[in-house]
Amino acid sequence: MDLSNVTTVEETLKHPSFYDATWNLQPTRSGHLPVAAGRGGPLSIGWEVHGEGPIQIVFVMGLGSFKSAWQRQTLYFGHEHYKEYSVLVLDNRGMGDSDKPLMRYSTKEMALDAVEVLEHVGFIDPNGPADSRSVHIVGVSMGGMISQELACLIPGHIASLSLCCTASAIENTSPTIWENIASRAALIIPKGVEESVRGTAGRIFSLDYLVKPDDAQVPAKGTHLVGPPVRPADAPATTSKADWYQMFDSNYQRFVAQEMNKRKDPRFSTKGFLLQLIACGWHHKSTEQLAAIGDAVGRERILVIHGTADQMISVPHGRKLIDSIKPAQSYIVEGMGHAPLAERCAWYNQTLADHFANGEKLSGRTPKE
Template sequence: MDADLKIPTVAETLKHPAFPTAIWNLEPNRKGLCPVAEGRGGPLNIHYEIHGEGPIKLVFIMGLGGLLTGWQRQTLHFGHHHREKYSVLVFDNRGVGSSDKPLMRYSSSEMARDLYDLVTSPAVGFLPPSPESQTRCLHIVGISLGGMIAQEFACLFPHTISSLSLCCTAPAIKNYSLTWLENIKSRIGMLMPKSPDESVAGVARQIFARGWLPLPDDADLPIVGETPKLLPPPGGRKEYGKFESNAQRFVAQEMHKRMDKSRFGLKGFLLQLVAAGWHNKSEEQLREMADGVGRERILVMHGTEDGMISLPHGEVLMSWVEPARGLVLEGMGHAPSMERTRWFNELVGEWCEVGERLDGRL
């Protein structure tokens, strides 16, 4: 990534009139804290929201350090604009947000089991609790660490999946482009103290494509009153505002997260980092998973400008899984859900239809 690319400062972003509206006030149909991990070091509570009331059960799994609000562009599209078609589940993984943050070893496998406990709970009810009564109905979308959790979920519960989308993720983190010494320095660097400006700008440059960050803010904003649960922003404002650039919108969203110390802290981030760093699925395991889910139901995508999980990781994943659709996208970074929102939402919708047709519901 281009280190000279200018990222708006935290100070100027906090003063921007749109800053209070950066996190959208999307009222869910249901929300709550769900106990999971009984007998696995728990119980611990996972915070979830369900948006929409349609028959298609769509589950979004967020990546390292991300909150459920990171999916707000998808929540708005599927759970509000198309609320009669989809029921959208978003949640905070253990360690972040309003979910519990236990001090213990995190793994992508345990986090996948958290999700299973969540979708089979009476509160969420996406699946019956008895495996014998379960049928394929879940449309799983995971990004980055969320894609690793999705892989584990698909390995453990392939019979529940109607479609599976693995975005900008990896079977394991390898040193495809770094020497051993460079890799060690990179990991140490993640833990070194930095100013907020340095930290947020560094993350932005790793996540997003160079060409997208300086462009004018391209978010399709909620229109208050357009659907029953599209609410005004907090603080008495009547409408949502635009930022000067895509980069500034990211800085604003990141600072909303970081300024709430009860919802985001170093402990939970590092524990999730352990889960990502030690995630490791073999070629044999992923081929068995693809057999169980059905390759015709699987989509894998990766961007050529992904600075978080480099392209060779995605290429290995595609070669092992052999999905029905494998996409290498020129000029895309690590977050297609933000960089290419309309395209991404259309593709997720199309892939849901693929699964629904295979299951005989369309």
Template sequence: MTPKPPPPRIPTAAETLKHPAFRTAIWRLKPDRKGLAAVGNGRGGPFRISWEIHGVGPIKVVLIMGLGALKSAWQRQTLHFGHERRDEYSVLLFDNRGVGESDKPFMRYSTSEMALDIAELLADPAVGWLPSFPLPSSPSDPPAARTLHVVGTSMGGMIAQELAVLIPHSLASLSLIGTAAAVENTTTFTENIMKIASMILPKGGDRSMADATRSIFAHEWISLPDDVHLPDPATTPGCLPPFADSLSSTEGTGGNDDKYLRFDTNAQRFVAQELHKQMDPAGGRFKLKGFILQLIAAGWHRKSPEQLAAMADAVGRERILIMHGVEDGMITIPHGHKLIDYVKPEKGLVLEGLGHAPLLERWKWFHELLTEHFLAGEKLSGRG
């Protein structure tokens, strides 16, 4: 029997903090619009959702992040669609309730309630991507009304399922990445309990950071050199230098401090971004309370085969993409197979050598795939 290879080494927090690239790990991509939208009135609120729109193009993309992650976790996609292709795309980012710059109400969270947050955000006059919410019922489904391209990853994919139930005829396309109809125990009882415990414990220790990294990403990718496509403040529209004094500044010093830098490995870039989240100088962007409340929402998410089939009928299976990595250690591959079987999308991808986060692991291919999917949805809606 071939011995099992040792797990890939994950850089420590101390090593990462010393790296010259650490201070440039979060890119300063200036939004075209941003704000705080009041949602949840009559549902325990109101409370505020922090949002940004990057780009001015006609193709509207809604990105829904997963458990405990901030809107900056989409920065590769924000750069690609909202800045380098800003005349083609408008990209809506936001912090889900419980994290980031959004409010963190102490109450029962659910994926259906979080989807209602997004629907109300889309209808907020400052965003203006839905004419109103709730939408008036109509027996007709004019293709021109389908203007939104919704992409959800992990818990964000669960929320995206619920959003698609709420506003199916507003969706030009739906992409569900590394997610599930319901989280089920597909490992041993002990492994499942240990995984949940490691998620609940604060992520300050090197061991918990290493465990999370190995669960999220394909092991081969972890140790590869940092391959990210970096923004350039000199040429990237709306990109500020990493050390500009304020968001109103558009000029740097002209030296090396104006450049975004690479890390040694892919894993080290991920560790750096997690450390930035935990070490937020303003305090409060990542709190254990909000994380646990989001975890409960993900754990209780349930969509039956019948509910998902009805959602797919309303959205249109030709508009739906589902993707799952075989090496996903967070939401294991049986979940992906079940979701594809329930929804029966036109595109159901199960990919070898991929973990939980194609938006990071295969960012170039992921952008090409999304572009193709978005354009197909535009064409189906009479705009391509």
């Protein structure tokens, strides 16, 4: 089984649903916040809050991706269950709606950016008690590295911490450090678009997932603050005239549509990608520092998830996090790739919902059973 017979990029660009790949999830509030004064800034961070519920979540995205890459989680928590949750998504510096300054990036600096946004939107109170336990942090890949830094900066504000498909450092495991770094660099090395997109898909997702029919749960009509697809005025005649979201032929084709929409978007920055990549390469948390995160946040509040088929950050990195932090809950998922937010979406959303409920209970915001 391989990707030799899947739909091509050219065919996907002509697919009627090409412009439907990114959903029109309208935020409850949004803005741009100047951050990093005294830290090389100010620079602007684009953010959105979806939902109006009391359970406050921040989803921290990984390398080279927009905040809209969390759309399946944003839809589920911030729209379908908007009265229960408030969901913050933001673009890390270097990508999307955020500024892309030419300077040294680090996961700690990006975490400090996120802290300023969290304070700005009211998810944490800088003048309140240090043990408010007011926010649930979810980070994937580079976002998981940033989340480790958040755990060092604001441990008492964290109701729960979810570290997904991430690492304390890119280490000389199997695959080696050079193979792990090459997997990221290969995302932007010049090559034919077909080879590039196919290679990216294979590094992020398991082959078994990619070849299956499209299984996305698209927004249902009438979902709170979800609008119809946004299609450009100059879209080709083949573009769907349907007033709602349509399906693709396979999970791979949906990924291709999302990837090509991103690459065509002027907010995507190769410079920003490279600067984020450097931040990933320099991220490091020792065994002792990981244990200290467990102590400070509370192991009963921490979840670690990794897939055995992850070709971006190999599974020994996830096992190290588990062995060092000793979280109360952890999953090494057989056959799963680097993006459970899509590949195991229903399971992932439910697992996170249960973890959030546990964090709320530990924080005294739900009746004890």
